[in-house]
Amino acid sequence: MKKTLILASLFLLLVPLVQAQQLCFAHITDTHVGGSTGAEDLIRTVNDINSQDDINFVILSGDVTEFGSDEELNEAKSILSKFNKPWYVVPGNHDSKWSESGNNSFVRIFGCEEFSFEAGGYLFIGTASGPNMRMAPGLVPHEQIVYLDSILQNMKDPEQPIIFVNHYPLDNSLSNWYKIIDRLKTCNIQASLLGHGHANKLFDFEGIPGVMSRSNLRAKDEIGGYNIVTIKQDTMFYAERTPGVKTHEVWCRIPLVNHQFREKENDYPRPDYSGNLDYPEISTVWELQDVSDIGTGLASEKGITVYGNAAGAIVALDENTGKYLWQFQTNGKIYSTPAIAKDKVVCASTDNNIYCLDLKTGEKEWSFATGKSIVASPVIHKNSVYIGSSEGIFRSIDLKSGKLNWAFNEVNNFVESKPLVYEGTVYFGSWGNTFYALNAKTGKLEWKREKYSNRMLSPAAVWPVAANGKVFIVAPDRYMTALEAKTGEEIWHSKEYSCRESIGISDDGKLVYIKNMTEGNVDAFYTSANEQKLAWECNAELGYEIAPSPITEAGNLVFVPTTEGIVCAINKTTHQIAWKYKLSNALVNHILPIDNQRVLVSLLDGKVLCLQY
Known part of the structure; x- marks a missing residue:
């Protein structure tokens, strides 16, 4: 009995000691190494954190680099490796959207893109966020x-x-925020830490406290900054730190408690599909959920539909039923939209190879090895395959043999898009501020356009279109441009109608289509005019729209992809919405008409569907 009392007394003495223990860590985010001051600011922060013995570990919540390039990732890793304490990192959109490696290099350089560890009784879990x-x-x-x-x-x-x-943030800036929140709420989730907004800010994610940390960049100040986070007595305190200068006053206090979410009803909004009821004539013929995300468009011929997925597979489906026909596994993620011609499928992988497969069987006919990952899409014209790469090379390859026809070795930065072959010339843009025109037979440079001052404004994601001797492009600078196909001379360059990277052309070549980035409209312009002459405009109510996917057409309908998983069909005669149908809450990669009654659709979250209208 006496022994029991002594143990009980010791336990009571220890409880306040345990509760009084402090957990201290640094929260860094949005370092943007590769930007103007990113590396210098991060070096200063690393040195500052290393000088503080009471900081237990470091969390870096994304946008480690400016552009996701191998060079920037290696530089960031070199700086972060100088920490004298544990550090944990997840990628952000700048690391994943503009990745020349197709999101392979982050894992190769940092070892992983997720983490989980225990500290101070808490379980910290971090995941990548795309896109x-x-x-x-x-x-x-x-x-x-x-x-x-x-x-x-x-x-x-x-x-x-x-x-x-x-x-x-765990809100609608993340397409599948609800899937993450619903999972976290099955457990004792107490807080969410984030970046992205470059400012210190508090959030309420359906009852989950969220804390956004400022960017590590100095911006307009002389020195950047980060946050020192202290957890004590079931409360999390955030205090901004100016490296080498001082720690500022605590700017937020977050009680860390068990919110008992499992015992509460979830009446928060979720993606709404009720609008589909307005169009009962639209039906899903078949639907497939892939085992992975899908970042490619579709190709279909002779009843066989082909796409690639982020698990590295080139997949063939029966166009009419959606049933699997065959699958070819590569050793890298695939972001290359396949091309089909003469019973052959050509598709590239981030395993550095371009593959040619038999359309019916999926058996490999040839592969072409390159020096880096490929995220570009091929186009097949006559007997040649045209495709860019991430190594500064654009190639023409013989479709039958897989032998190199020619290589253009002067591409600035990497190529992501699908090229256009028009009247003997191949056109494409790169993430190096440049748009190129090469002779399709010889690969000789005919002209190039270097209009863009910032690489993120490059015309690199757009699939160019052409008609009436003009090449039409749109770019992240929100300009639509018409170029003389033979010379590259600028015919017109307009920002009157906002746009980004999505464009399309009518089957007869008379109209070129764009969707507005901010006004929510779809616009059609005459390709014959020597100015940006509007043919018609549809108030499609698209909202803020940044999907880079191409606009397509079949019969009397124009199909417009969106970031919110909605396929919007516009009547070419009335210039009104024919129908809208929501398939998912993720980006529509591609809408491929297969006749005047059906379209195939691929979405970033791994869905492939056939719609009948």
């Missing part, structure tokens, strides 16, 4: 959701408090 290779709201990739599930379902203590880390 991978496509301009769109964030999307936690499928493999990251699988990872999150594996952690949550195998916790030793289901009541252990969790702090979640992601680059994006």
Whole structure:
């Protein structure tokens, strides 16, 4: 009895000591190494954190680099490796959207793009947030959701408090925010830490406290900054730190408590599909959920539909039923939209190879090895395959043999888009501020346009279109441009109608289509005019729209892709919305008409569907 009392007394003495223990860590985010001061600002922060013995570890919540290039990632890793304490990192949209490696290099250089660890009794979980290779709201990739599930379902203590880390807010700026929140709420989630907004800010994510940290960049100040986070007595304190100068007053206090979400009804908004009821004539012929995300468009011929996925597979489906026909596995993620001609499928992989497969069987006919990952899409013209790469090379390859016809070795930065072959010339843009025109037979440079001052404004994601001796492009600078096809001379360059990277052309070549980035409209312009002459405009109510996917056409309908998983069909005669149909909450990669009654659609979250109208 006496021994029991002594043990009980010791326990009571220890409880306040345990509660009084402090956990201290640094929250860095949006370092943007590769930007003007990113590396210098990060070096200063690393040195400052190393000088503070009371900081236990460091969390970096994304946008490690400015452009996601191998050079920038290696530089960032070199700086971060100088920490004298543990550090944990997840990628942000700048690391994943403009990745020349197709999101392979981040894992290769940093070892992973997710983390989980325990500290101070808390379980910290971090995941990547995308969007991978496509301009769109964030999307936690499928493999990251699988990872999150594996952690949550195998916790030793289901009541252990969790702090979640992601680059994006857990709101509709992340396409699948609800999938993450619903999973976290099955456990004892107590806070979410994030970046992206470059400012210190508090959030309420359906009852989950969220804390956004300022960017590490100095911006207009002389020195950048980060946050020192202290957890004590079930409260999390954030205080901004100016490296080498001082720690400022605490700017937020977050109570860390068990919110008992499992016992509460979830009446928060979720993606709304009720608008589909307005169009009962639209039906889903078949629907497939891939095992991975899909960042490619579709190609279909002779009843066989082909696409690539982020698990590295080139997949063929029966166009009429959606049933699997064959699958060819590569060793890298695929962001290359396949091309089909003469019973052959050509598609590139981030395993550095271009593949040619038999359309009916999926058996490899040839492969062409390159020096880097390929995220560009091929086009087949006559007997040649034309495709860009991430190594500064654009190639023409013989379709039958897989032998090189020619290589143009002067491409600035990497190529992402699908090229256009028009009247003997091949056209494409790169993420190096340049748009190129090469002789399709010889690969000789005919002209190039270097109009763009910032590489992120490059005409690199657009699939160019052409008619009446003109090449039409749109770019992230929100300009639509008409160029003389033979000379590259600028015919017109207009910002009157906002746009970004989505464009299309009518089957007869008379009209070129864009969607507005901010006004929510779809506009058609005459290709014959020597000025930006509007043919018609449809108030499509698209809202803020940044999807880079191409606009397509079949019969009397124009099909417009969106970032919110909606296919919008516009009547060419009335210039009004014919129908809108929501398929998902993720980016529509591609709408491929297969006749005047059906379209195939691929979406970034791994869905492939056939719609009948």
